[in-house]
Amino acid sequence: MSAPSPAAADRVRIVEVGPRDGLQNEPNPIPTATKIALIERLAACGLPVVEATSFVSPKWVPQLADAAEVYAGIGKRAGTDYPVLVPNVQGYERARACGVASIAVFTAASEAFNRKNINASIDESLVRIRDVTERARADGVPVRGYVSTVLGCPYQGEVPVTDVVRVARALVGLGCHEISLGDTIGVGTPRRARAMLRAVAAEVPVERLAVHFHDTRGQALANVHASLEEGVRVVDASVAGLGGCPYAKGATGNVATEDVVYLLDGLGIATGVDLDALIEVGRWISAELGRPNGSKVGRAGNWPPKDVAS
Numbered sequence: 001m002s003a004p005s006p007a008a009a010d011r012v013r014i015v016e017v018g019p020r021d022g023l024q025n026e027p028n029p030i031p032t033a034t035k036i037a038l039i040e041r042l043a044a045c046g047l048p049v050v051e052a053t054s055f056v057s058p059k060w061v062p063q064l065a066d067a068a069e070v071y072a073g074i075g076k077r078a079g080t081d082y083p084v085l086v087p088n089v090q091g092y093e094r095a096r097a098c099g100v101a102s103i104a105v106f107t108a109a110s111e112a113f114n115r116k117n118i119n120a121s122i123d124e125s126l127v128r129i130r131d132v133t134e135r136a137r138a139d140g141v142p143v144r145g146y147v148s149t150v151l152g153c154p155y156q157g158e159v160p161v162t163d164v165v166r167v168a169r170a171l172v173g174l175g176c177h178e179i180s181l182g183d184t185i186g187v188g189t190p191r192r193a194r195a196m197l198r199a200v201a202a203e204v205p206v207e208r209l210a211v212h213f214h215d216t217r218g219q220a221l222a223n224v225h226a227s228l229e230e231g232v233r234v235v236d237a238s239v240a241g242l243g244g245c246p247y248a249k250g251a252t253g254n255v256a257t258e259d260v261v262y263l264l265d266g267l268g269i270a271t272g273v274d275l276d277a278l279i280e281v282g283r284w285i286s287a288e289l290g291r292p293n294g295s296k297v298g299r300a301g302n303w304p305p306k307d308v309a310s
């Protein structure tokens with residue numbers, strides 16, 4: 001059976017991860033005020049979800065040591081979700097103490113990556129996550145779950161798809177409402193992405209799946225398109241293609257949000273995002289960080305440009 005094509009009336013929810021996944025790997029200190037401004041400007045573009053920061057150990061990710069100040073400082077828009085990453089109960093309690101209303105937990109399909117990233121095996125991480133999700137359920141806090149290294153691991157190499165399915169299913173069993181499947185080091189191509197998605201979707205309804213492609217090898221947008229054809233309607237992306245994982249050597253940023261919105265606009269799939277405004281945000285944060293803009297649409301501009309269109 002051929003894959004369904006995206007229909008014109010479709011809608012995709014973009015999960016903007018730039019302020020977290022994007023900034024966590026930046027080597028130079030970034031002022032807290034800049035982080036807050038980035039989050040506020042992204043939300044003002046119409047992005048429905050802006051992952052704000054991480055309550056991980058500041059020894060492991062010093063760049064996000066100001067998580068509490070960042071979260072407290074955001075002028076929150078009604079209707080925008082500002083989830084944060086939480087690795088354990090300590091992180092959960094820190095997050096809740098500053099009023100966090102939704103969280104994301106994370107583990108991987110690779111033992112080797114988990115050991116480097118969170119100093120735990122997969123099963124140990126699931127126990128930690130259970131401790132978090134039990135508290136979250138009692139508090140009425142929605143939990144998203146990430147599975148990293150779904151298409152390859154920087155330490156282990158190949159990752160069997162059965163391991164991805166097992167971990168995704170376990171996270172659903174622990175109460176995660178949505179599972180984001182992460183190609184952490186950007187090794188996937190559309191054929192493998194589709195095969196992985198089909199295997200996971202046989203166990204977890206596709207409506208509950210999100211995709212999270214890093215663009216290390218330039219495949220991310222093609223993988224997003226293939227995922228749309230597989231029925232996925234939640235896509236993680238990072239403004240200006242910021243980012244990488246500090247514990248996945250060589251991983252570059254996520255697929256750029258501007259490029260994803262341009263693609264979706266072209267497919268007639270609604271996102272609610274103002275692309276012109278988003279391009280401005282991407283240019284601004286790239287200049288603030290002193291790094292090249294990782295979005296092709298951000299560099300080239302929207303089409304048709306406003307002055308040509310009018």
Ligand code: HMG
Pocket residue numbers: 021024054055056057058059060061085087088090091092094106117118119146147148149181182183184212214244245246247
């Ligand atoms: P550990 O060293 O095994 O933990 O780290 P521990 O429990 O032994 O604690 C060590 C110290 O950290 C203690 O402090 C704790 O209090 C403190 P000390 O007694 O030495 O002074 N600590 C904390 N402090 C603040 N907040 C906390 C916290 N927890 C412990 N929550 C741990 C284990 C999980 C904490 C650590 O490995 C960690 O924080 N790792 C996070 C790594 C990370 O953030 N990686 C990037 C995010 S994942 C990602 O990017 C992938 C994703 O984008 C999807 C994809 O692309 O695939 C999501």
Ligand code: MG
Pocket residue numbers: 021182184212214244245254
């Ligand atoms: Mg990531």
